[in-house]
Amino acid sequence: MRGERHLRLGVTALVAACLACENPDAGQQPTAGGQSGVLLAASVDIPANYGIHDTFVRDGLAFVCAWNTGVMIYDVGNGIAGGSPHNPRLVSTYVTPGGEDHNAWWFWNPHTGEKKYLFVGQEGPGTIGARSLGDIHVLDVSDLAHPNEVASFHLDSAGTHNFWMDEDAQILYAAYYNQGVVALDVSGDLTGNLSSRLIDSIRPGGEGSTYTWGVQLLNGSLYAIDMLSGFWQLGLAGGKFSVLGGGDNVRERYSSDLAVGNNGFGYTGTWGSGRTTGIVGNAVKVWRLDASGTPALTDSIITAGIGTVSDIKLSPDGKLLMFTAERGPNAGFWFYSLKDPAKPTYVARYLVPSNSGGVHTGKFATIAGRLYAFGAQDPSPGSALLILDLTAIDQ
Amino acid sequence: MIRVAALALTGAWAPLTLLPAQAPTAKLSGQGILIYTAVDPIPGGGMLGEARLVQPILMLDLGASRGRLLLHTSANFEGWTMPNGELTPGAWGEGYIDRRHPHTYVHELMLSLPDLLGQLDGAARTTFSAGKGFVPFGTDDPMSRPVERFPVNHHLSQLLERAVAIVAVEAGPATVEASLFNGDEPTSPSDWPDLSRFGDSWAVRLTLRPGSGLEWQASTALVHSPEHPGGAGPDARKWSSSLLADRPIGSARFYGLAEWARTSEAEGAFVFHSVLLEAALTTGRHHPYYRFERTERPEETRTFDDPFRTVRPPLDNSLLGITRWSIHTAGYGVRLGTPARRLTLEPFVEVSFGQIATVGEGFFDPVAVYGSDTFRAVSIGLWLDWGMRGHRMGRYGVPMDMPGMPMQMSSRAR
Numbered sequence: 001m002r003g004e005r006h007l008r009l010g011v012t013a014l015v016a017a018c019l020a021c022e023n024p025d026a027g028q029q030p031t032a033g034g035q036s037g038v039l040l041a042a043s044v045d046i047p048a049n050y051g052i053h054d055t056f057v058r059d060g061l062a063f064v065c066a067w068n069t070g071v072m073i074y075d076v077g078n079g080i081a082g083g084s085p086h087n088p089r090l091v092s093t094y095v096t097p098g099g100e101d102h103n104a105w106w107f108w109n110p111h112t113g114e115k116k117y118l119f120v121g122q123e124g125p126g127t128i129g130a131r132s133l134g135d136i137h138v139l140d141v142s143d144l145a146h147p148n149e150v151a152s153f154h155l156d157s158a159g160t161h162n163f164w165m166d167e168d169a170q171i172l173y174a175a176y177y178n179q180g181v182v183a184l185d186v187s188g189d190l191t192g193n194l195s196s197r198l199i200d201s202i203r204p205g206g207e208g209s210t211y212t213w214g215v216q217l218l219n220g221s222l223y224a225i226d227m228l229s230g231f232w233q234l235g236l237a238g239g240k241f242s243v244l245g246g247g248d249n250v251r252e253r254y255s256s257d258l259a260v261g262n263n264g265f266g267y268t269g270t271w272g273s274g275r276t277t278g279i280v281g282n283a284v285k286v287w288r289l290d291a292s293g294t295p296a297l298t299d300s301i302i303t304a305g306i307g308t309v310s311d312i313k314l315s316p317d318g319k320l321l322m323f324t325a326e327r328g329p330n331a332g333f334w335f336y337s338l339k340d341p342a343k344p345t346y347v348a349r350y351l352v353p354s355n356s357g358g359v360h361t362g363k364f365a366t367i368a369g370r371l372y373a374f375g376a377q378d379p380s381p382g383s384a385l386l387i388l389d390l391t392a393i394d395q
Numbered sequence: 396m397i398r399v400a401a402l403a404l405t406g407a408w409a410p411l412t413l414l415p416a417q418a419p420t421a422k423l424s425g426q427g428i429l430i431y432t433a434v435d436p437i438p439g440g441g442m443l444g445e446a447r448l449v450q451p452i453l454m455l456d457l458g459a460s461r462g463r464l465l466l467h468t469s470a471n472f473e474g475w476t477m478p479n480g481e482l483t484p485g486a487w488g489e490g491y492i493d494r495r496h497p498h499t500y501v502h503e504l505m506l507s508l509p510d511l512l513g514q515l516d517g518a519a520r521t522t523f524s525a526g527k528g529f530v531p532f533g534t535d536d537p538m539s540r541p542v543e544r545f546p547v548n549h550h551l552s553q554l555l556e557r558a559v560a561i562v563a564v565e566a567g568p569a570t571v572e573a574s575l576f577n578g579d580e581p582t583s584p585s586d587w588p589d590l591s592r593f594g595d596s597w598a599v600r601l602t603l604r605p606g607s608g609l610e611w612q613a614s615t616a617l618v619h620s621p622e623h624p625g626g627a628g629p630d631a632r633k634w635s636s637s638l639l640a641d642r643p644i645g646s647a648r649f650y651g652l653a654e655w656a657r658t659s660e661a662e663g664a665f666v667f668h669s670v671l672l673e674a675a676l677t678t679g680r681h682h683p684y685y686r687f688e689r690t691e692r693p694e695e696t697r698t699f700d701d702p703f704r705t706v707r708p709p710l711d712n713s714l715l716g717i718t719r720w721s722i723h724t725a726g727y728g729v730r731l732g733t734p735a736r737r738l739t740l741e742p743f744v745e746v747s748f749g750q751i752a753t754v755g756e757g758f759f760d761p762v763a764v765y766g767s768d769t770f771r772a773v774s775i776g777l778w779l780d781w782g783m784r785g786h787r788m789g790r791y792g793v794p795m796d797m798p799g800m801p802m803q804m805s806s807r808a809r
Contacts, residue, residue, distance in 0.1 A: 047625070048625045048627075048708075049625050049626070049627040050623065050625070050627040050628070050708070050710075050711070053710075053711070067627055068627045099627075100711075100712070102711075123711055123712075123713075124661075124664070124712065125629060125660075125661035125664035125665065125712035125713065125714075126664075126712070126713045126714075127665075127713070127714050127715075127716060127717070127755065127756060127757040128713050128714065128715050128716075128757060128758050129715075129716075129756060129757050129758040130716075130755065130756030130757045131664075131755075131756065132713075133664060208756070254758065272696060272715075272758075273696075273697065274715065274758060274759065274760065274763050274764055275758070275760075275763065276763065277439070277440065277763055277764070277766065278439070280699075305699075306699070307698075307699045326710075327696075327698065327699040327706070328699040328700070329699075355698040355699040355700050355701070355704075356698045356699075356704075356705075356706040356707060357706065357710065360710065378710060379708050379710070380706075380707075380708070
């Protein structure tokens, strides 16, 4: 019996020792915060089903792309569910086939007045720089409380990333990673397989050197930022893409997102590490667009304590440049004044420190006369939709 | 945590109180390796040397009711002795890269009911095991094999530290094990399996013993979202086959393992292969050994401040690329003291030379990350074994002993 007792005590001691090994830091949250007039309006927890990747905000509605949780539509001031930027109210959630919901664009057709279609990008598995998967899903959101998929677009051996729309021309432009840039005709009714709607595609860096992150249309030029081959000016005429300028102009880092404005300048981000030993993706490149729109590098903003510039946007009035950052103690939102668009000057930041995450994407939106930023906070430090009131710094 | 601890305590106490009084059996054992390892190059370039206590394990095996009830527990203290991992070129998994991750403090906590059906299954023997431990998939845990340095294929060839229920049927030379478990891998040494995910993954292993000292196994597993605890990550389909020899040759003892493994993730978007050959000879006090492996691994985004860590949970399903690690490792140890002693000490030296190649396309360039596409590593160490001989880590109930030498050889086949 004495042996049994010793055995029992031995097991109890073992379990007690293991209990004592519990991580004392578990549950602690990193310090977060803003400064100089950046106010947190709301933080909405998003299921950590990989979490939130991107947000499209229009007319007081935020379309939150939350990976396998699906597209979550929030009233953030529209009124249909009594929501506001300080009190977002969930209207509906729709999971597209396969999940991996990454980004969206709510199409307002100026010809028909319809606000029927929501394009959703699926970011499937990929080898960065080489292969990707993921379709474009088209949801009918005529009834915002009951979205329904009506069509999709698939390319073999390539997957979609960020969108831009020429709504007047009813063309959806999609960055398509290793396929470059794709243009789709989205006029009329959209049903079933949209493969016949493909207008054209282009790999601006050529096959093997193209992995396009984002696109933006400005004054007839389509700008594309490619992770491998840099910042491009493209054109679409007669149903055919062409390269108008730029390219092979960012070589020390991998590029990320872009924003071009009517101020005659473009801004692009950088991503990750490993292209040049010891250099990380902590740069925002400033480009002057000449009379024909061709970009020329003029300056860079280097931010210490980050590893990736994950998104770049210009405020609707063109006064502010926002970029979001990941991987580092200075991950979060960064805001610069564009009083001199060639030399952006620091205004404020809102940090969510994380060595592995931060803020994945950010979008501006004006709601009830106030300027807000909507950000996708990564699973580290905690998957959430962050809404910042920037009105005080929008000078 | 509390729930699982309560289960453990219940498992530890209840069998002895509820079952008919029988003389219980107990065995306490352990091991640890004091080691200094130098690697050139490490991520970022340059050389790094570190001294650590690795593989510190305490193991307690209890038996009751004439062996019809077994409780196997092992505590692993690597979370204390090597919280930042062990310098190991090519190692990856659980958020570590080029360092082997520490295992969880409660490494195993398995209750087994051997010969569950008695005479009902005829000549066969049916065992049911449940708790936290190894999934019946792949080859034996590297901790119970001759080479100190973990192979690159650890996460292709073993599944461990899961909440697992196993039914094993042994009939003649064949054993079939089928199991259900949770797919999520640990995220820290103090982590516990997510019990809500129990049953989202499965594994089956067939083991044949065609002759004395020979064993062949083939196994397959479907693991749901191993790297994303919430279940949002891609699934992994895994295959493994191996041939193990462990038999005397004259006055010496030979150990040999030939292994092949394949893991396909995200419905074939990423496929990783591994072949591994290792051998050891034990002759008197002397113990030379050798391993060659060629294994592919994913290259993922590393964290901001630590090139030995990767982003967890991952932000999407993308990889920077795939690399193939071809590594030769040779070592030599000499036992101090006699084999009969419960405490065994074995100083050893181990060297590795490897090449890193990219597989397919992708961003990842080994030269940009390491400054070279080859590496060297050397270790000197002292292996301490306290009664762990014969334990085959990761086998419960049925074939826990080495195939040719039941309960005789040490856990490191020395």
